[in-house]
Amino acid sequence: MNTSKRIIHTQYPDSHRILIIGGGAGGLELATRLANTVGRRRLSEITLVDRYPTHFWKPLLHEAASGHRDPASHHIEYAALAKRNGFHFVQGELEGVDRAKCLATIGGIADRDGNDVLPRRVLHYDSLVLAVGSVTNFFNVPGAERYALPLENVEQAEKFRRKLLAACTKANHFREAGATLPAPTINISVIGAGATGVELSAALRNAINLLSAYRLESLDPERDVRVRLIEGGGRILPALDERVSMRTHARLTRLGVDILTSTPVSEVCADSVVTGNGERLASDITVWAAGVAGPPVLQAVDGIALSRLGQVLVGETLQTPDDPRIFAFGDCAACPSSIQGVFLPPRAQVAHQQAVYLSRSFFERLTGKTVTQFTFRDAGTVVSLGPAGAVYQGDLGLSSRSLIVGGQSAKALYAFVYRRHLFALAGLARAATETVSQWLRSRIRPAIKLH
Structure with missing residues (x-):
């Protein structure tokens, strides 16, 4: 250089x-x-x-x-x-x-x-x-930075997607050849059950179903793939209301996500995750979503x-x-x-x-005017669960109560947050045009990237 x-x-x-x-x-x-x-x-x-x-x-x-x-x-x-x-x-x-x-x-x-x-x-x-x-905070966990994939940018997201597609393609070929195994072929571990970990786990379950429907017909999503969400704390989404956590936990379980709470990770290896009590969990792909720095x-x-x-x-x-x-x-x-x-x-x-x-x-x-101070006003938190909807928590202004919305209403709110970002950058007319363009493309393309 x-x-x-x-x-x-x-x-x-x-x-x-x-x-x-x-x-x-x-x-x-x-x-x-x-x-x-x-x-x-x-x-x-x-x-x-x-x-x-x-x-x-x-x-x-x-x-x-x-x-x-x-x-x-x-x-x-x-x-x-x-x-x-x-x-x-x-x-x-x-x-x-x-x-x-x-x-x-x-x-x-x-x-x-x-x-x-x-x-x-x-x-x-x-x-x-x-x-x-x-950037991702690995908290000095041995092997985490070397073997766990972070999710900070598009390059890392694409790297994970290629690994997932390759693993599913390999498992599908294995099934087509007539092999049988009692245990899941692919183990995916998502470490950290904040918003990123929860959203990724839900998206993965839906993605694997779509891959099976589109091109990997011998792959059984429930039998051949395990998505495991690991959280060191006592519940998922620990920063949100306990009711939001419980509702999301139930939905992820229905989607087929294995959730392990109160399970700190002590080491990440090339093919496994070691928990705080010494248990070794098989892991073909490990994602670290446990914190930032x-x-x-x-x-x-x-x-x-x-x-x-x-x-x-x-x-x-x-x-x-x-x-x-x-x-x-x-x-x-x-x-x-x-x-x-x-x-x-x-x-x-x-x-x-x-x-x-x-x-x-x-x-x-x-312009020589008095500079005001910054005040943050919490507009609430929305967490996407893919086709299963979304959950939203917003403060009602009362210390003991909050508004919790789920399903399609929360899903629409999640989409609005992204559109607001586009409006701020491109203006109403351009953002609206781009929104229509993206919707039209979604009508003629597969629901998931297949290559």
């Missing part, structure tokens, strides 16, 4: 330069909102940096992993959105920040053969916004304080206490909640509300 640096100068040298690192749900929405407010008024120049050329909404990764959703049909091109809205896009990964000179170093880009495509670059900023998301790239910003999970500590204006020119939000930020000593959870709605807040607060700063 070429180690030379190229300094990129701004188009409007007198405007405030806002540099956003990370084009996830929050970062991309913030860039779009800023470009259409302070950017259009020439008060600021906005630049978005991401290591990938396209955006895929992270809450849908379980559908990409199970084959229910083709990422190619749901990618958003950063460059196209930047041109449409009037911000800049720079592809690359953050390598370092010189806080004294307000410079961010962005790594070079090479092709698959290792040939240089883009050199290392240096970007000036007046305000730096960190929105780099999170701040990405290592945050350590490239020297001198800013990080939480014990490696997230950037921020205050009520989402600024770091060490440098008011640096902001952080979304999964990579440890933002205080209304409960003393507790940070907001890494959820899409938190990133969305923080993006809306930052777009407003930057406008307030640049």
Whole structure:
């Protein structure tokens, strides 16, 4: 990789330069909102940096992993959105920040053969916004990082999907040859029964049924495939109301998911998972969905304080206490909640509300108005169970009660959350057109990706 640096100068040298690192749900929405407010008024120049050329909404990764959703049909091109809205896009990964000179170093880009495509670059900023998301937290469990698959991006989702398809194809051929086995041929272990683990387990059960119906006719989903959901705590969805947990547990059981609660994992091996009491569970494919942490790239910003999970500590204006020119939000930020000593959870709605807040607060700063503080308002949590529906929990404003909705109403709400994300990025007309286009494609394509 070429180690030379190229300094990129701004188009409007007198405007405030806002540099956003990370084009996830929050970062991309913030860039779009800023470009259409302070950017259009020439008060600021906005630049978005991401290591990938396209955006895929992270809450849908379980559908990409199970084959229910083709990422190619749901990618958003950063460059196209930047041109449409009037911000800049720079592809690359953050390598370092010189806080004294307000410079961010962005790594070079090479092709698959290792040939240089883009050199290392240096970007000036007046305000730096960190929105780099999170990475999987393996909690130092032996073998977990080596043998368990994380689910952080499209590449990892596709890797899991290919392994699942190969395993099912092999098992189907085995059955076609007339072999019989008393135990399931494929064992899939999903470690962590939060929203991601629950959604993936439900999606896998449906995906295996569809694969059997479309092309793997000798594969018996119940006999030949075991989907096991493993949770160290006493119940699944521990962050939600116990009634939601019990309802979801019952639905997953009806779908054929084996649920093991109060079962911590002490080791992950190539072909098994070892529990805390020493029991060895066969596992051909293991997915780790047990927690997240701040990405290592945050350590490239020297001198800013990080939480014990490696997230950037921020205050009520989402600024770091060490440098008011640096902001952080979304999964990579440890933002205080209304409960003393507790940070907001890494959820899409938190990133969305923080993006809306930052777009407003930057406008307030640049126009000389009083900057308000960020306040999170919980809009509830919805967990998808695929064709089996969804479950939703929302606060009614009473400490002892909450609204719990299931079935098609919750499923429609889950779909709306994604559409709201598209509306924020593309506008109502384009998002509506894309929604219709995706629906039409779903009418003529198989319900699952078959290759």
